[in-house]
Amino acid sequence: MTGTVIRSTGSWYVVRMEDGTTIDCRIKGKFRIQGIRSTNPVAVGDVVDFDPEEERGVITKIHDRKNYIVRKSVNLSKKTHILAANLDQAILVTTVAQPKTLYGFIDRFLATCEAYDVPAIMVFNKMDIYGEEELAELEYMKAAYGRAGYQYIETSATEGVNLDAFHDLIKGKTSLVAGHSGVGKSTLINAVEPDLDLRTQRISDAHGQGQHTTTFAEMFQLSEGGAIIDTPGIRGFGLIDMEREEIGDYFPEIFELKSDCKFHNCLHLEEPGCAVKAALDDNKLAPTRYQSYFWMVTGNEDDNPYRQDNYA
Numbered sequence: 001m002t003g004t005v006i007r008s009t010g011s012w013y014v015v016r017m018e019d020g021t022t023i024d025c026r027i028k029g030k031f032r033i034q035g036i037r038s039t040n041p042v043a044v045g046d047v048v049d050f051d052p053e054e055e056r057g058v059i060t061k062i063h064d065r066k067n068y069i070v071r072k073s074v075n076l077s078k079k080t081h082i083l084a085a086n087l088d089q090a091i092l093v094t095t096v097a098q099p100k101t102l103y104g105f106i107d108r109f110l111a112t113c114e115a116y117d118v119p120a121i122m123v124f125n126k127m128d129i130y131g132e133e134e135l136a137e138l139e140y141m142k143a144a145y146g147r148a149g150y151q152y153i154e155t156s157a158t159e160g161v162n163l164d165a166f167h168d169l170i171k172g173k174t175s176l177v178a179g180h181s182g183v184g185k186s187t188l189i190n191a192v193e194p195d196l197d198l199r200t201q202r203i204s205d206a207h208g209q210g211q212h213t214t215t216f217a218e219m220f221q222l223s224e225g226g227a228i229i230d231t232p233g234i235r236g237f238g239l240i241d242m243e244r245e246e247i248g249d250y251f252p253e254i255f256e257l258k259s260d261c262k263f264h265n266c267l268h269l270e271e272p273g274c275a276v277k278a279a280l281d282d283n284k285l286a287p288t289r290y291q292s293y294f295w296m297v298t299g300n301e302d303d304n305p306y307r308q309d310n311y312a
């Protein structure tokens with residue numbers, strides 16, 4: 001039998017079948033998939049074959065993944081943790097205030113999506129509380145991410161602003177919904193899918209252990225088709241290890257400029273004839289985007305000569 005993994009507690013996987021019923025499954029033996037060193041062999045979103053055994057099942061096969069997204073494992077091993085598989089898109093919910101989402105987090109997240117071929121869309125939530133300063137920063141962000149080619153919407157989950165646009169975004173697709181705690185992910189989703197009641201569902205646990213570990217993602221079906229994958233532990237979204245040379249490829253607007261650099265292997269740091277630095281000087285590249293790039297390449301947060309809060 002075949003189904004989709006909608007939840008995992010580490011040793012158990014809840015598998016949803018076509019007809020909507022679910023079955024608890026475990027895995028037998030070891031799975032080695034596509035050479036990934038991950039702490040979890042099976043992820044939410046995986047399509048699996050299983051043999052039913054009484055009330056429960058044993059996963060025997062994981063179907064090829066269309067894509068998947070990872071984060072660094074929380075423990076210190078070099079392994080990665082697969083957050084979710086078979087995604088149509090990742091929706092990154094951010095806020096300019098209460099709490100302010102930091103550029104470093106946004107840009108690392110987006111770069112990871114690029115690296116794993118998951119289209120990313122941004123939601124700027126809590127529109128209703130922005131004052132003059134926050135609105136100016138929002139304009140800066142829209143320009144910065146628009147230039148990088150990202151689609152975005154502005155919402156207020158509590159005031160009902162642009163919720164139709166948010167609904168249209170998630171309808172019929174499988175979306176990872178990410179963002180720091182408190183940005184309004186649950187409020188947004190509950191506003192367009194009231195029956196889902198994310199919080200209530202999250203607390204119920206098939207095995208009666210109360211609230212299960214929050215580092216695992218969970219998939220919820222949408223009433224009009226599609227599903228969202230909620231990732232409570234996304235706070236710890238660590239950058240996966242990328243080669244210095246490839247990081248620029250995961251910033252679309254930097255990648256676009258690369259062919260104009262004097263050196264084909266330009267890292268856009270101190271090299272002469274760098275088109276990326278020139279674009280930065282000409283105000284054609286958002287300073288915070290370069291700052292995040294610089295930080296990811298050098299590992300150095302402090303020495304960036306372009307560190308500035310310039311939202312003009």
Ligand SMILES: Nc1nc2c(ncn2[C@@H]2O[C@H](COP(=O)(O)OP(=O)(O)OP(=O)(O)O)[C@@H](O)[C@H]2O)c(=O)[nH]1
Nearest residue numbers: 125126129156157158180181182183184185186187
């Ligand atoms: N003013 C304002 N408050 C909002 C908005 N959206 C959500 N909130 C509030 O922000 C707080 C956090 O919202 P949640 O939906 O729980 O945030 P979350 O992203 O799901 O947080 P976690 O579940 O911890 O990951 C709640 O008090 C919401 O009422 C909004 O658009 N405007």
Ligand SMILES: [Zn+2]
Nearest residue numbers: 261266268274
């Ligand atoms: Zn360059």
